[in-house]
Amino acid sequence: MMDRETIICRCEEVTYEELITTADSYHCSARELKLRTRAGMGICGGRTCRFLIEDAAEESKEKVYENIPLKYQPPVRPMRFDEGGKNK
Amino acid sequence: MNEAEVVIIGAGPAGLSAAIQSARCGLRVTVLDEFMKPGGRLLGQLHEEKKGVWWNGIEEADRLYEDAVNSGVHIRLGTTVYHIEKENRWVTETSEGTWESRCLLLAAGAAETPLPISGWTLPGVMSIGAAQVMTNVHRVTPGNKGIIIGINPLTMAIARELQLAGVEIEGIYIPPYEKKFRQMETPEQILAGMQRMAHLAPSFLLRVGSRFLVNQWTRQKAIQFYPKKGLSVWGIPIHFDKTVTKIIGENEVKGGFISSINAEGIIKEEEQYRKEVDFVCISGGLYPLVELAAVAGCPFYLIPELGGHIPLHNQTMHTPVEGLFVAGNITGIESAKIAMVQGETAGLSMGKAVNGTSRDIEEKLHQSVQNEKRIRAEALIQFHPEVKKGREKMHELWQNYVKESAAAKE
Ligand SMILES: Cc1cc2nc3c(=O)[nH]c(=O)nc-3n(C[C@H](O)[C@H](O)[C@H](O)COP(=O)(O)OP(=O)(O)OC[C@H]3O[C@@H](n4cnc5c(N)ncnc54)[C@H](O)[C@@H]3O)c2cc1C
Numbered sequence: 052m053m054d055r056e057t058i059i060c061r062c063e064e065v066t067y068e069e070l071i072t073t074a075d076s077y078h079c080s081a082r083e084l085k086l087r088t089r090a091g092m093g094i095c096g097g098r099t100c101r102f103l104i105e106d107a108a109e110e111s112k113e114k115v116y117e118n119i120p121l122k123y124q125p126p127v128r129p130m131r132f133d134e135g136g137k138n139k
Numbered sequence: 140m141n142e143a144e145v146v147i148i149g150a151g152p153a154g155l156s157a158a159i160q161s162a163r164c165g166l167r168v169t170v171l172d173e174f175m176k177p178g179g180r181l182l183g184q185l186h187e188e189k190k191g192v193w194w195n196g197i198e199e200a201d202r203l204y205e206d207a208v209n210s211g212v213h214i215r216l217g218t219t220v221y222h223i224e225k226e227n228r229w230v231t232e233t234s235e236g237t238w239e240s241r242c243l244l245l246a247a248g249a250a251e252t253p254l255p256i257s258g259w260t261l262p263g264v265m266s267i268g269a270a271q272v273m274t275n276v277h278r279v280t281p282g283n284k285g286i287i288i289g290i291n292p293l294t295m296a297i298a299r300e301l302q303l304a305g306v307e308i309e310g311i312y313i314p315p316y317e318k319k320f321r322q323m324e325t326p327e328q329i330l331a332g333m334q335r336m337a338h339l340a341p342s343f344l345l346r347v348g349s350r351f352l353v354n355q356w357t358r359q360k361a362i363q364f365y366p367k368k369g370l371s372v373w374g375i376p377i378h379f380d381k382t383v384t385k386i387i388g389e390n391e392v393k394g395g396f397i398s399s400i401n402a403e404g405i406i407k408e409e410e411q412y413r414k415e416v417d418f419v420c421i422s423g424g425l426y427p428l429v430e431l432a433a434v435a436g437c438p439f440y441l442i443p444e445l446g447g448h449i450p451l452h453n454q455t456m457h458t459p460v461e462g463l464f465v466a467g468n469i470t471g472i473e474s475a476k477i478a479m480v481q482g483e484t485a486g487l488s489m490g491k492a493v494n495g496t497s498r499d500i501e502e503k504l505h506q507s508v509q510n511e512k513r514i515r516a517e518a519l520i521q522f523h524p525e526v527k528k529g530r531e532k533m534h535e536l537w538q539n540y541v542k543e544s545a546a547a548k549e
Contacts, residue, residue: 052406053317054257054385061260071319099253102426106320116441119448123433125222125232128173134234 062093149246151179153467160486263392282418289422316404444529445471
């Protein structure tokens, strides 16, 4: 068993406790869990904790086979504001 | 806007090998990579394949880079790709501008799977790959004495590299187990996977006795009666019956709490004791870095033998998305030699896509696909024992996809 105070999302400092209590009270999908707790929404864009969030959520395992539960969206890396909209 | 016939994302062994082949087919090729050196994960690799025969990744990277430049390939380093999109042609958006191309190859490699452990946000805790890059690429040791948490082929390879660099490894431990997380395994499951480390830990296997690995009951016994001091490989103790429950320190790593763990992953906290170290490596294994394939709308399947969600592709490295190719660890976690031969195949496929078919190119493609199978059969480092089965699954999924889309057209 993991210590519940362990931080899962390092960027937004979300603990395992917060993730599982949120998942339990709202029966959330991975996306909802992310939006409710901000886990996976920090500077690394969820590259570290995305699988942990997916597993902490209450989704059926079958759907996982053909789908990536948490969608990937551009930009896939953090970018500076002044780089947005530029067409060099 | 920049333009090329082929844009390749990733200057690792797959991307560079592909670039060389495409350029030799007469195509204008640009390779983009966010790192400041070419070679990808090759840059960290150093292992003894047989007595006296070393695999030196830096030399391999230099050779590929030179070949690519001599074949007329443009290589842009320090260039981060943010987004790819198919308009008429492929559009690749990066920190250094936009590229347009007829073909696009994703050779973005793999990333490390995290294992959350209490205290893992302290400075001095790093992934095992980070320790490898610090030591072998930047030539800075991660510390004087460290603990590694996680036992897999990457652990064994990098523990040896750290040792060769003069860094002391206090011990290698089992990660804490939590059923909810699919990438976490019990000590018994991890021991079952030891076969794939035959090459990296021969003395260990001899001592545990490979007969202990064959069934669950003997593996449970092996862990129950595991030597308290651990079994050593190159003088580094491996502890199959112990885990690190907490990494301690105030402003930086000072040590860790060690506890016994049984074959099912249950921890005995009452036997906890403390070890002093100045760094900790977490080694959770690798998964394919597929974010750009997902953004491009490629279909995916979860194939655990290949390391996670894999973009649908065939043996000549085509995806179902027109003009989009994949090669290397993005198609499944394997060694650098497999990445190279997959890159060659992809390079030839892009040559065919632009120039049209010919007997020469068909023969080369056929040869390259056969080479991949041969190299896999001879591979010394295997990240997953069932990788061949994983590749066969993907092949089947592709054939089904082709059948279904043909039926849909009719
Ligand atoms: C930490 C680690 C250690 C490894 N150790 C070994 C080992 O000891 N022996 C072994 O055989 N295999 C090892 N491997 C497996 C290794 O992945 C393969 O050997 C091989 O390097 C894979 O080649 P590749 O070309 O597919 O990807 P890589 O070599 O990973 O190259 C991918 C390149 O793509 C670039 N890239 C990715 N995304 C972007 C983006 N959005 N924009 C720009 N550039 C991007 C990266 O910077 C990188 O240079 C290791 C892998 C990792 C992650």
